Amino acid sequence: MEKRGWIVYISNAAILLQYRGVKVLIDGLYRDTSGYFSQLPDAVWESMQQGMGEIPNVDYLMFTHSHADHFYEPYVSKYLQKNAVKGYAAPFSSESLKGCTAIVFDSEKKAVLEEDVVCGYLDIRHLDPRFYHVTNRCYLIEMGEKRILFLGDADYQAEAYGALHGLEIDIAFVTPVFFNHEAGRKILQEMLHIRKIILYHLPFCQEDTMQMEKMARRDIARYAKEDQPIVIWNKTGQSLVF
Template structure:
C-alpha cells in the first residue's frame, strides 16, 4: 500500500506527495499581475519557510508563465531559503536571463518543457512516481502563443491529469482515451462548459473530477463558487469535488497489487 495525497494551495497550485517524494505545482506567485486569488498570507509564509506540510519539497513544477501561477521573484526568494532536487519550467522562461543566471549560479538542476511534444520525456521523480508534461494551448485566443503544459502524474500506475488553463474546446484529448485516469483536475470553465463535460464523459472518462482554480470567497466577484457548486450537484458521471479552500486535502491509498 502507498499513501498518495494532494494538498490544494491556490488557483492550480497543488502539493502532491507519494511516499517520500513531494512535488509542488504552481504555488510560487505574487499578488500583482493577475486578477485571481493570491496565496493566503499564512500559506505563503509556510511555503516560503518550508514548514509543516511544505517542508523538504523535492521538486517545483510550473505549468506556464502567468502571474497567477509563477513569479520569478518568488521562486528566487524561495530558493534562497529552501533546497530542492530540481525545477521544471516552461520553455519561454529561457528568455528570462536574470532568472537563468541565478539558477546557474546556484547550480540548481532545471529542466525546461518544450512545446514540441516529442522533446518532453517522462521524468522519474521518486520510487514509482512519474511526471509527463503535455504541451496544450492555453484558453483564450490572446494566450495561444504562451507555452502551456498539462501534467500526467503517475504513482504506481494510478494516473492523475492536471489540466491547468487548457483550451478544452480546441485541444484534442483523444491521446488519453486509452489512459485509465484515477482523477482529472479541471478549471471551472472546463467543468461548466457542455464541450468540456463532453470531453470528460466521452474521452477522458476519469474515476473522479477535481475542480480547481476557483476564487476564494473574498475574490469571487463573479459568483464562480455558486456556479461550481451547482455544476457539481448536477454532475452524475463520477464523483466531483471542488477544491476551493487553502490546505484542502485529498488522500488516497494506492494498492500496489
C-alpha cells in the same frame, strides 16, 4: 515505507502532492496580479521563505504556464534561496529557475522522478483566445498505481488530448471554466477515462467576486455523471488520501 499518497489544496491553482516521502508542488509560487484570484495565504508564504514546515523543501516544482497567477518570478527566486529542490518542470525559461535543475523528459515526454513516481506532460495552448500564444503544460503524474492529471488553463482542443486516450485517470484537476464549456465537458466525460474530477483555480469563497463557485455548483448539478464524482476545492487544507 508508507505507500499511500496525499494531495492538499493551498490556494488558487497551487497543489501539493506527497507520495512515499516525495513532494511535488504545482503552481505554488504565484502572485495574482489580476485581482480575480486569491493570493497565497500569508502564513504559507512566510513558511516557504523560511524553509520550514510541510510546503518548503519540496522535491519538485512544476508550473503549468508563465502567467503570474501560476508562476511569479520574485517568489520563485526567494523560495530557491531558502529551499532545496531536486528539479523543476515548466514550458518556459526564467532567470529565477537557472539555479534549479530542469527535469529531463524522454522522447515520450515522460520522466521517472523517483521510485514509483513518474511525470508526463502535454503542451496545449492557453484556453483564452487572447493568450493562444501561451503554452500551457498539462501534467500527468503517476504515483504508485494512481494517475493524477493537472490541466492548468488548457484549451478545449480535443485533438491535443490524444495521448491520454485509453488511460485510466484516477483524479483530474480542472478549472470551472473548462468544465463550464460544452467542449471541455465532452473531453472530460466522453474522450477521457476519468474517475473523479476536482474543480480548482477558484478564489476563496469570501473573495469570489466573479461567483465562480456558484457557476461550478450549478454546472455540477446539471452535468455531473453518477459514475464520475465532482468536487470543488477552494479552501486551504482541502485534501484527499489515495
